[in-house]
Amino acid sequence: MTLAQKAYNGLRQDIVRGAFDSGSPLRLAELGERYGMGFSPLREALNRLQAERLVTSESLRGFRVAPLSLAEFEDALAMRLMIETEALRAAIRLGGDDWAASIVSTLYALKLQADRQAATPDISELEQRHHAFHRALLAGCGSPWMLEFFERLYTANERYRIPALLASDGRGGRDIQAEHSALAEAVLARDTEKALALLVAHYQRTAEVIRGKMAAKEKHGA
Template identity: 35%
Template sequence: MATNDEKNNLVNLAYVALKRDITEGVYRPGDKLLMRGLKERYEIGSGPMREALSRLVSEHLVTAISQRGFRVASMSIEELTDLYFARAHLEAMITELAVKLGDESWEAGVIASTHTLSKVAQLTSAEDMLGLWDARHKAFHLAIAQGCGSAKLLELRLTMLDQVERYRQLWLRHTVFSADALEAKREEHRQLVEVLLSRDHVKARDMMFEHMTGPVSIISEIIEARDLACQA
């Protein structure tokens, strides 16, 4: 009667669970999503299941062909490139606006989330550390973006974030599990924050664009290696 969220119907539960399963790789890119299996796994009827799938279609995580069912959206170097290109431009634009428009509480939010991110230490398991760093890293970038003041731009940003999530996961493991890469990121973030607070919006914009496109080459290599492994 108290703690329950807004939306707790079966459609939502299935939607969230399937989305996680796809981004975590339980279902691989291109896999066919059979109704029978989905119904069993998520303990739900076809109607609600279709609705959940339908939502993921509009997020481009699943593709649908009429009368031929659903598949996990495929992944490709081409999509990776275009996705990161578009996202980098969007994020750079939002950053420029944030530097121009952000007020004191924005600055405070950026500084606070920078600090929180820097304090992630190797605690329990490596997997937990990955999750924690990821969450705080996302919070850091969100804190920056929020300065733009536009709910709609932040919404566009989220749709891009959802779409890159599977690719970003590949980069995440590569970065967090390498002391060098992690230190390099930390330095990038430090410089970024410095420029943000100096209110140089042109430099901030350019720097954010670079920050966002950096991972592309790394992810490309991982995907190519994985594709080769699959053929063998």
């Protein structure tokens, strides 16, 4: 793996996890120190992240972490529901055995990690498997562009969800694994309407938690 790829992965993860403050400048000297490399690979990574809307840049003034806002969260959520309901509908219609099997396997892997979370709170591994499960649900839709947009919106959402997750002590009375299982079951049974309803409910519930966190933070910050 090249240094530019390491820089991309590291920066991406650190931005999504909230390691940098939203809107803060990303100075090359600091990043070079942090990731142990020169400017070239860092600038390449930053340019990619800029195209993905995770960082902003202004000519000759360098790069900044893209700002977070409640408005953007709501926008990304609405687009997610639009894209993902359409993708899930198509996947249920078109998906073959490989698609169905990968839903089963990613759900199982997610459950394994979720069960061991209490002991070893490895947020990174849990998050990867969560992403993989949701990707698997939609992968059968047959549209590369739809999946591309799913990835973008999933990442955009992660920036709001992960900090809320880390800040919350418990899981707020939710059995998220049960939600995932029910969703997978409906999808595998090709019950389109039920699956869509469960997907929307799943996201709306998470959104409610995040809205609460953001309202609390805005009051605190102001």
